[in-house]
Amino acid sequence: MSDFGELGAGLPEANDELVDRKILSPNHDERKLPISMVVIHYTEMEDKGFAIERLCDPEAKVSANYLIGKGGEVVRLVPEDKRAWHAGVSYWRGIKDVNSASIGIELDHPGHKYGYCEFPDAQFEALVPLVSRIVKQYDIPRANVVGHSDVAPARKIDPGELFPWDRLAEYGLCLPRPKKLERGDPFDNDASFYLALERFGYDITDGHKAVEAFQRRWRPEKINGEIDGEVRAILFQLLLDRDRGHTR
Numbered sequence: 001m002s003d004f005g006e007l008g009a010g011l012p013e014a015n016d017e018l019v020d021r022k023i024l025s026p027n028h029d030e031r032k033l034p035i036s037m038v039v040i041h042y043t044e045m046e047d048k049g050f051a052i053e054r055l056c057d058p059e060a061k062v063s064a065n066y067l068i069g070k071g072g073e074v075v076r077l078v079p080e081d082k083r084a085w086h087a088g089v090s091y092w093r094g095i096k097d098v099n100s101a102s103i104g105i106e107l108d109h110p111g112h113k114y115g116y117c118e119f120p121d122a123q124f125e126a127l128v129p130l131v132s133r134i135v136k137q138y139d140i141p142r143a144n145v146v147g148h149s150d151v152a153p154a155r156k157i158d159p160g161e162l163f164p165w166d167r168l169a170e171y172g173l174c175l176p177r178p179k180k181l182e183r184g185d186p187f188d189n190d191a192s193f194y195l196a197l198e199r200f201g202y203d204i205t206d207g208h209k210a211v212e213a214f215q216r217r218w219r220p221e222k223i224n225g226e227i228d229g230e231v232r233a234i235l236f237q238l239l240l241d242r243d244r245g246h247t248r
């Protein structure tokens with residue numbers, strides 16, 4: 001809340017400190033849910049200019065709250081109190097209208113289509129303070145800072161296996177990949193694994209794709225959609241940590 005209350009109208013918008021440029025995309029509407037998530041994307045375009053054009057094109061009907069350039073420029077396209085159109089048909093931990101519940105951040109990146117590569121440091125260094133400010137302001141749990149592939153596993157693979165989740169986790173801004181895995185295997189069969197995967201947050205309508213998305217995020221070294229021992233152990237550990245209150 002602004003100290004100025006109603007009188008704050010007309011003052012510079014809050015949260016402008018980290019924003020280098022503002023371009024208003026017409027592709028937004030009203031939020032129907034409080035903000036409780038951050039969804040990270042890549043643009044999968046060769047050029048940031050084209051990406052901005054597309055994210056502001058009324059015909060394309062897509063947008064994001066923010067776009068971060070390769071050099072770290074932060075562009076706000078949709079104010080945070082508005083619902084940007086970045087997630088499409090999506091699901092996470094019971095939420096079906098992910099656009100209403102999330103802040104969408106696009107990273108200027110060629111994606112898998114135009115030569116998949118590491119995310120530039122300058123871009124990551126601009127992402128950290130932005131996500132940090134957002135999670136503090138809206139009290140967003142770390143488990144709700146996710147990739148597009150986590151919320152739309154059947155359709156999307158961005159930001160992909162090279163996105164540095166562990167580096168983001170070092171700042172306390174998302175869950176880290178579990179390092180130590182407990183012994184024991186609680187899943188009697190694939191059905192119980194899928195139920196647990198759904199409890200963790202994923203849409204399991206397409207089981208194979210859901211496992212692929214899980215692997216992309218939590219074990220990027222091997223993405224094949226198969227439920228193997230390591231994948232089971234990682235999911236078990238993530239749920240244990242959450243149930244014990246180690247993660248939120």
Ligand SMILES: [Zn+2]
Pocket residue numbers: 040041042086148156158
């Ligand atoms: Zn995306």
